[in-house]
Amino acid sequence: MRRPVLSRKLEGFGTTIFAEMSALAAATGAVNLGQGFPDSDGPREVLDAAVAAMRSGQNQYPPGPGTADLRHAIAEHQQRFYGIEVDPDTEVFVTTGATEAIAASLLGLLDPGDEVVAFEPYYDSYAACIAMAGAVRRPVTLRTPDFALDHDELRRAVTPRTKLVLLNTPHNPIGKVFSREDLDAIAAVAIEHDLIVISDEVYEHLVFDGVHTPIASLPGMAERTITVSSAGKTFSFTGWKVGWVCAPPDLVAAVRTAKQFLTYVSGAPFQPAVTVGLRLPDSYFEEFTNDLRIKRDRLCAGLEEAGFLVFRPAGTYFITTDIRPLGEDDGLEFCRSLADRCGVVAVPNVVFYDDKVEGGPLVRFAFCKRHEVIDEAVARLKGLAR
Numbered sequence: 001m002r003r004p005v006l007s008r009k010l011e012g013f014g015t016t017i018f019a020e021m022s023a024l025a026a027a028t029g030a031v032n033l034g035q036g037f038p039d040s041d042g043p044r045e046v047l048d049a050a051v052a053a054m055r056s057g058q059n060q061y062p063p064g065p066g067t068a069d070l071r072h073a074i075a076e077h078q079q080r081f082y083g084i085e086v087d088p089d090t091e092v093f094v095t096t097g098a099t100e101a102i103a104a105s106l107l108g109l110l111d112p113g114d115e116v117v118a119f120e121p122y123y124d125s126y127a128a129c130i131a132m133a134g135a136v137r138r139p140v141t142l143r144t145p146d147f148a149l150d151h152d153e154l155r156r157a158v159t160p161r162t163k164l165v166l167l168n169t170p171h172n173p174i175g176k177v178f179s180r181e182d183l184d185a186i187a188a189v190a191i192e193h194d195l196i197v198i199s200d201e202v203y204e205h206l207v208f209d210g211v212h213t214p215i216a217s218l219p220g221m222a223e224r225t226i227t228v229s230s231a232g233k234t235f236s237f238t239g240w241k242v243g244w245v246c247a248p249p250d251l252v253a254a255v256r257t258a259k260q261f262l263t264y265v266s267g268a269p270f271q272p273a274v275t276v277g278l279r280l281p282d283s284y285f286e287e288f289t290n291d292l293r294i295k296r297d298r299l300c301a302g303l304e305e306a307g308f309l310v311f312r313p314a315g316t317y318f319i320t321t322d323i324r325p326l327g328e329d330d331g332l333e334f335c336r337s338l339a340d341r342c343g344v345v346a347v348p349n350v351v352f353y354d355d356k357v358e359g360g361p362l363v364r365f366a367f368c369k370r371h372e373v374i375d376e377a378v379a380r381l382k383g384l385a386r
């Protein structure tokens with residue numbers, strides 16, 4: 001039997017590693033700092049709103065673009081935090097998580113053979129969805145130690161076949177918050193070559209140093225940008241899978257065309273709940289960021305004490321480390337053995353790279369966990385160097 005084309009194109013990528021690591025954690029009782037999900041629920045009023053919606057019968061197919069109330073709340077959020085105006089009826093569209101927003105955007109916009117410039121390491125669904133669209137990824141590598149964007153490399157990655165740029169800021173797994181200079185450079189390239197930008201901003205409220213700037217807020221960018229976000233990270237309900245795009249009507253139409261054949265509509269009772277979340281006062285968003293900042297600092301300090309080279313993230317849930325100071329250089333093997341060696345699970349960054357040499361010695365730890373869980377993981381990791 002011939003091997004399926006898609007799995008050939010995705011050699012070395014894949015969420016299979018998350019499943020493998022989570023299964024390892026479950027089987028061994030290890031502390032799971034692998035997959036990025038919080039170990040406590042989000043705000044009570046948001047949870048209550050979902051329960052109330054279920055009990056009041058909001059359990060059938062909701063409107064395809066998302067409920068009007070949720071679309072209005074998303075538009076208000078863009079205005080409140082970034083001063084961006086979007087029309088809730090024509091420029092906001094609800095999806096089944098950011099994952100579907102990205103998939104539907106790529107499937108709706110790409111023709112076979114089109115090229116996509118993306119910044120590696122990349123969230124692994126990017127490579128998969130580009131491949132599913134029959135398109136080609138053109139990585140621009142963000143390299144250690146500072147994961148700086150090489151503006152010349154970005155310009156060289158663009159060819160006559162390039163149709164879009166796929167950006168993620170704040171960035172999983174390296175925690176980079178793209179600077180204004182970086183965003184200006186990306187915008188300049190997009191405008192010069194008439195490219196679309198898909199900007200994955202699911203960690204928009206998880207910025208600890210600096211500020212999050214949506215690329216759509218830059219001059220000339222609103223008309224060519226699909227901004228993607230999700231309730232999963234902002235409200236700590238990653239299992240609800242409510243995401244959205246904000247984009248001009250022609251780009252929303254492309255997303256809608258693909259989405260209607262992927263999932264048709266998205267989780268009815270969660271939409272009123274996310275509406276409540278988006279309308280929470282500023283204090284919720286501030287406290288959420290502050291809590292995660294403390295966790296970041298706690299795990300960064302612990303990983304340094306345990307002997308890792310730590311790349312301190314400016315945003316997201318994740319800390320990328322280099323294991324070479326521990327005398328090791330194969331992140332995949334390291335992660336596969338870590339549960340047995342010290343009872344902790346992490347994720348090898350190599351699964352986010354085309355450049356397997358650059359990604360090889362890097363390992364990612366998630367800090368969206370309770371303080372005592374972080375402390376237990378650190379205590380165990382300190383045993384490694386002994």
Ligand SMILES: Cc1ncc(COP(=O)(O)O)c(C=O)c1O
Nearest residue numbers: 097098099123172202230232243
């Ligand atoms: C960069 C990035 N984009 C998208 C997603 C997926 O978001 P959702 O769970 O809303 O589909 C994740 C989840 O880990 C992510 O890290």
